Amino acid sequence: MGPAPTGEQLRGAAGGPEVIPSLEGTGKKGKKASSRKRVVTGSQAENLLQPVKLSRAELYKEPTNEELNHLRETEILFHSSLLRLQVEELLKEVRVSEKKKDRIDAFLLEVNHRIKKVPSTSESELTDQAWLPAGIQVPFHQVPYTVKGSFHFLPPAQVTVVGSYLLGTCIRPDINVDMALTMPREILQDKDLLNQRYFRKRALYLAHLAHHLARDPLFGSVRFSFINGCHMKPSLLLRPHGKDEHLVTVRLHPCPPSDFFRPCRLLPTKNNVRSAWYRGQSPREDGKLEPPTPHYNTWILQDTALGSHVQLLSSVLGSALGLKDGVALLKVWLRQRELDKGLGGFSGFLVSMLVAFLVSTRKIHTTMSGYQVLRSVLQFLATTDLTVNGISLCFSSDSSLPALADFHQAFPVVFLDPSGRLNLCADVTASTYHQVQHEARLSMALLDSKTDDGFQLLLMTPKPMIRAFDHVLHLRPLSRLQAACHQLKLWPELQDNGGDYVSAALGPLTTLLEKGLGSRLQLLAHSRPPVPEWDISQDPPKHKDSGTLTLGLLLQPEGLNSVLELGPEADQPEAADFRQFWGSRSELRRFQDGAIREAVVWEAASLSQKRLIPHKVVTHLLALHADIPDNCIHYVGGFLDALIQGLKEASSTKGHMVVSQGGELVMLPNIEAILEDFAVMGEGLVQAVEVRSERWTV
Numbered sequence: 188m189g190p191a192p193t194g195e196q197l198r199g200a201a202g203g204p205e206v207i208p209s210l211e212g213t214g215k216k217g218k219k220a221s222s223r224k225r226v227v228t229g230s231q232a233e234n235l236l237q238p239v240k241l242s243r244a245e246l247y248k249e250p251t252n253e254e255l256n257h258l259r260e261t262e263i264l265f266h267s268s269l270l271r272l273q274v275e276e277l278l279k280e281v282r283v284s285e286k287k288k289d290r291i292d293a294f295l296l297e298v299n300h301r302i303k304k305v306p307s308t309s310e311s312e313l314t315d316q317a318w319l320p321a322g323i324q325v326p327f328h329q330v331p332y333t334v335k336g337s338f339h340f341l342p343p344a345q346v347t348v349v350g351s352y353l354l355g356t357c358i359r360p361d362i363n364v365d366m367a368l369t370m371p372r373e374i375l376q377d378k379d380l381l382n383q384r385y386f387r388k389r390a391l392y393l394a395h396l397a398h399h400l401a402r403d404p405l406f407g408s409v410r411f412s413f414i415n416g417c418h419m420k421p422s423l424l425l426r427p428h429g430k431d432e433h434l435v436t437v438r439l440h441p442c443p444p445s446d447f448f449r450p451c452r453l454l455p456t457k458n459n460v461r462s463a464w465y466r467g468q469s470p471r472e473d474g475k476l477e478p479p480t481p482h483y484n485t486w487i488l489q490d491t492a493l494g495s496h497v498q499l500l501s502s503v504l505g506s507a508l509g510l511k512d513g514v515a516l517l518k519v520w521l522r523q524r525e526l527d528k529g530l531g532g533f534s535g536f537l538v539s540m541l542v543a544f545l546v547s548t549r550k551i552h553t554t555m556s557g558y559q560v561l562r563s564v565l566q567f568l569a570t571t572d573l574t575v576n577g578i579s580l581c582f583s584s585d586s587s588l589p590a591l592a593d594f595h596q597a598f599p600v601v602f603l604d605p606s607g608r609l610n611l612c613a614d615v616t617a618s619t620y621h622q623v624q625h626e627a628r629l630s631m632a633l634l635d636s637k638t639d640d641g642f643q644l645l646l647m648t649p650k651p652m653i654r655a656f657d658h659v660l661h662l663r664p665l666s667r668l669q670a671a672c673h674q675l676k677l678w679p680e681l682q683d684n685g686g687d688y689v690s691a692a693l694g695p696l697t698t699l700l701e702k703g704l705g706s707r708l709q710l711l712a713h714s715r716p717p718v719p720e721w722d723i724s725q726d727p728p729k730h731k732d733s734g735t736l737t738l739g740l741l742l743q744p745e746g747l748n749s750v751l752e753l754g755p756e757a758d759q760p761e762a763a764d765f766r767q768f769w770g771s772r773s774e775l776r777r778f779q780d781g782a783i784r785e786a787v788v789w790e791a792a793s794l795s796q797k798r799l800i801p802h803k804v805v806t807h808l809l810a811l812h813a814d815i816p817d818n819c820i821h822y823v824g825g826f827l828d829a830l831i832q833g834l835k836e837a838s839s840t841k842g843h844m845v846v847s848q849g850g851e852l853v854m855l856p857n858i859e860a861i862l863e864d865f866a867v868m869g870e871g872l873v874q875a876v877e878v879r880s881e882r883w884t885v
Contacts, residue, residue, distance in 0.1 A: 273642045274558050278512055281358040281519060291352075291435045294427055295364065297405055298437055299346050302368065305399045310339040313387055322724045323398045326411040326421035327390035330686055331467060336376065336384045340395045343368040344444070349497045351535060354504055356514040362435045367442050367493045368392075375443055380452055380459045383685065385443070385487060386419050392441045393423045397723040400425065407432045411727065412720040414440065416530030417614070419486055419685050421727065424720055442490035450608050453488050454589055455481035455597035465682050478679035481597035482690075485613040492609055496540070499580075499605060503543040507553040510546070513560020514539050516646065520561070524626050524650045529715035530690060531614045533623050538564065540604070540611055544580055562634060568627035574617045577601025599694065618697050622712040625741075626650075652714050656739030658801060658824035662815065665731040668692045671813035689715070689730050696813060700738070702768070703808045706746035707801055712739045740801055740824075747798055754785030770811045795828035 250258075283291075311318055313336045316325065350365035351357040357364075370392060379385040393411070400423075401409040407428035414420040423439040426432050452459070458477035463470045504510050518535040521527040527534050541564060545551040551563050571578075577591045581603055588607040595601055598610050599617035612620070633641050653659055662668070669688045672681055680691035693713060701711055714737040718728055754765040757775055765785045766773045776786045789804075791797040802822050809815040 269639075270642055271558070274516070277519070277646060278515060278557065281515055283352075283357055283359060283362060287362070287434065290431065291362070291364065294431070294435060295348060295366070295437065298366070298425060301400060301403055301405060302346055302396065302439075303342050305340070305342055305396055307342070308340040308395065310337050312337055313384065313391075316391070319391075319394060320398050323394050324724060324726050325387075325390050325394050326721075326723075326727050327387060328418060328686065328727060328729070329387065331465065334382055334384060334387065334464075336379065336388070338388050338391050339374065340392060341371045341374055343441075344371045345369040347494065347497075349440075349493050351514075351539070353497065354500050354539070355511050356504070356518070356535070356539060358515050358518050364435055364437050365440060366437060367440050368396075370441050370443055372444060372447060375447060380448060380487065382460055382464045383419075386685075389441045389490075390421055393421060393439065394723075396439065397423055401723060404428060409723060410720045411723055412438070413718050413727075414438075415532065415534060415614070416715065416718050416733075417486065418687055418718070418727065418730070419483075420490075440490070440493065442493055443487075445491050445494055448487065448491060450488075450606070451587075453484040454608065455479060455484060455594055455610070456589070457484060459483055460682050460685075462678075462682065466678075478682065479597065480683045481610075482613060482683050483685065485610060488609040492604060492606065495606070496536075496604065500539055500543060503546050504539075505553075509556045510542060510551070510553060510560055512557025513551075513555070513564065514542055516557050516561045517542075517564055519646050520565075520630070523646065523648065524655070525652065525714065526619070526623055526626070529717050531616050531619055531693075531715070533615060533619060537602070537611060537615070540580070540602070541567070544578060544602075547580065547582075562631075565627045565630050565634075568623055569631050572624070573600045573602055573612065574620055577603065579603035579607065580605045581607030583607060616694060616697070616713070618712050621710060625710050626655075652712070652737060652739045653823075655741070656710075656712070657742045658740040658822065660738050660740070660802075660805060660823065661821040662736040662738070662819060663734070663821065664819065665689055665733065665736060667815050667819045668736070668813075671696070671815055674814040675812065687730055689733070689736060692813070693736070696809070697738070699808055699812055700805060703804045704740070704801055705752070706749070707742055707804075708740060708746075709743045710739075710741040712741075713737065714739070742798075742801065747800070748794075750789045750791050750797065750800065752787035752789075754787070757783050757785065770807075772807060795825065798828065799825050 308318055313334055314332065319325070345368075347367045347369070348364060349367045350363070352362070352364040370388075374388060374392075375385070379388065397409055397411070400406055405428060406425050408424070408426040410424045411421050412424050414422050420440075425437040425439065427434055451457075456479050458480050460480045460483055461470075462468070462477060504514070514535070517538045518527070521533060521535065521538065526532060542551060542560060545563060545567060546553065550567065551560055555563070577594060578601070579591065581588065585607070591601060591603070594603065594610050598613050600612040600615045600620045601610055602612040603609065604611055630645055633645055638644075665688075671692045672678075672688045675692065675695050677688075677691045677695065680694075681688060684690045697711055697713060701708060704711070716734045718733050721728060752769070754769075754773065755761040762785050769787050772787045773785050774787075775783060776788075777783050789800045791800060802824060805822070806817050806820055809820060810817065
C-alpha cells in the first residue's frame, strides 16, 4: 500500500467542494452518460466521506506490540481471522446491551420495593390453608397432605440478585434474573428438614407473594414455574407491564438463612423423609435403618448455598472479560445441543462452576480469551469422566467432611462445591453426562480439523436429539412409569424424589437398556421436555403432564450384524442371572465347539431387519422388567430401509434399457430412470421426516 496519487492528495488537502458526476441520462439502451457536472455545496460536502490524509511515515510505521499479539493469537488459537471475527460477532449478538441493562435495573429496584411491602399474616398450621385467598393455588404437590408444622408470612429479611445477570454472563434472547428472598428465621423451625416441611413453607411463601404482586399494575404477568424442572422447588415469575413485557423475566427463589440448618444433617447418607409418613404406615419397630434421601437433602443445600456460590463466581470471573465470554460461548454450545433443558440438564450454572474449578486448578488463566476458555472446557469434558472420578472445589483437610466415594455411592455424577457437602451435579444422570462428553469430543475434533464451516457447526447449527441419534424412542403416557416403579421396587427412589416417578425410574431404565443392547450401543441419552409455567390460579402440572420421555440410541455399526446374545455355560452360576434378565427369550443351545450355553437368538433375515434388532431388545426388556407394553413405546427408526427397498424394486424394472451397438442388443443403465429414483427417494425422506416431526415432536 503506497501513498495516494498526487492529484488525489491535492484534492483532499484543498478541502474545496467535491465534484460528482451526474447519473442522469444513463439508460438501458446504451445512451451516453451526460458530461454535465454539478457542484456540491459546502453543507453537503461535510456529510460525505473525505479521504484520510496520512503522511508517508504513518503509512509505513511498524505495527505495535498489541497488533502483533493480536495477529499471533489469531494465527495460533483461531486458525483464521474469519473464525475470530465470527466469535466476536456472536458475542456481540448474545450480550445484553447497556441500554437494556439500565431498564432492567430500574425494574429490579421496583420489584424489590414491592416485595418488601407485602403484608404479614397470622400463624396457622401447615394443613390449615384457609387463609389463602380464593383463586390462588399452592404450587406444590402436597402428597401426603398431612404434615406437622406451622407457617406465617413475613417480608423477606433480604432480597439479593443472584445468578448470571449479576455476574455478566447472561445471554440473549431469554433474559432471566434470579432474586433470592431470604425468609426470616421466625418462619422456620429446626425440624423443617423433615417430611417436606421446608418445601411446603417455601411454596406457601410464594403463593402469598403471588396474590399481592398479581394485583400490582407494575407487572404484566405473574406466573409459577419449576426451577430446572424440579417439582419440589417452584419459583414465581414476574414480567413488566406494557411494551417491556418481553424485556426480562424475574424469578423469585425463597431460601433459608445460610446458617439455619445444620449441614451434618444434610449429608447424602442421611434420611429426612420418614417411610412411615410417606407411605402412610405405622412407624417401624424392626430396627431397620431408613433409606437415605440424597436428592432431597441436596435441594435444601442448594437454597442455603445461593449466596456463597455467587460470591465465588464473582471473585473468579471478576473483571476477566475472557472468562465471561467463555461462559457465554459454552452456554450457546449447550443450548444448540439442548443439553441444558429440563431436570438434570447440564446448565449454564454448572458450566460457570466448572470454569471456576479449572481456574483454581490452573488449567485456565484469567487472561485467556473466550475462545481459549471454550476449548479448555471442552477438552476437559472430553477427557474427564466425572461418573468415575469426581472433582471438588473444596480444598479443606477437615476430616468431618464426607469423602468423594460417599458421593459416588449416592449420585452418578460428582462435582462438589467449596463447602465439600453439596454435589453440584446431583440431578445430572450418567446418560446426560456421557452425552456431554460425546458432544465435547466431536466439537474438539471439529475445532482441530480447521474446517471452514467449523464455527457454523459448533455454535450456530441446532442439533436436537432427532439429528444426533440413529434411533429414537418415546415413552408415553408417562403414567406407565408409575407402574414401572412398583415393578422395579423403587420405593426408596420415590421417597427421595418426592413422588416423581419419572426421575425415580429414569436411572434404572437406562441401565437396563444399556445392559440389554450391549455391543450394539455406543451411546444412550434421554431428553425430558421442560415443564411449562402455569397461572397462579391453576394447580401445578402433574408428573404425567410433562409430555414424553425420549431416549436416543447411537448404535455401533460393528455390532448390528449379530443376531446372537451369547450367555454363560449352563452349569455356571451366572446362567441363572442371564435367564432372569432375558426371560422367555433365553434358551439352551449347543454350539459347534461342543459347549452348551445360554443364548438369545433374534430372527432377522436381512440387513434391514438386523438394524431393527434394537427395537426388539427394547420392547422385550421394558415389557419384562418395567411392565411397559409395546403400545407405550413409539419407536422411530428404519425409515431409510423402506425407501431403499422401494427404490430397488423400482430400479429392477426401469433401471436398465436395451440399445443396439454394432448390430447387437446391449443392456445399459438407464441414467434418467436412476436419477428419477433418487429424486423420489429424496422426496420420501423429506415426507418421512415431516410426518415423524408432526407426530412425535413435543
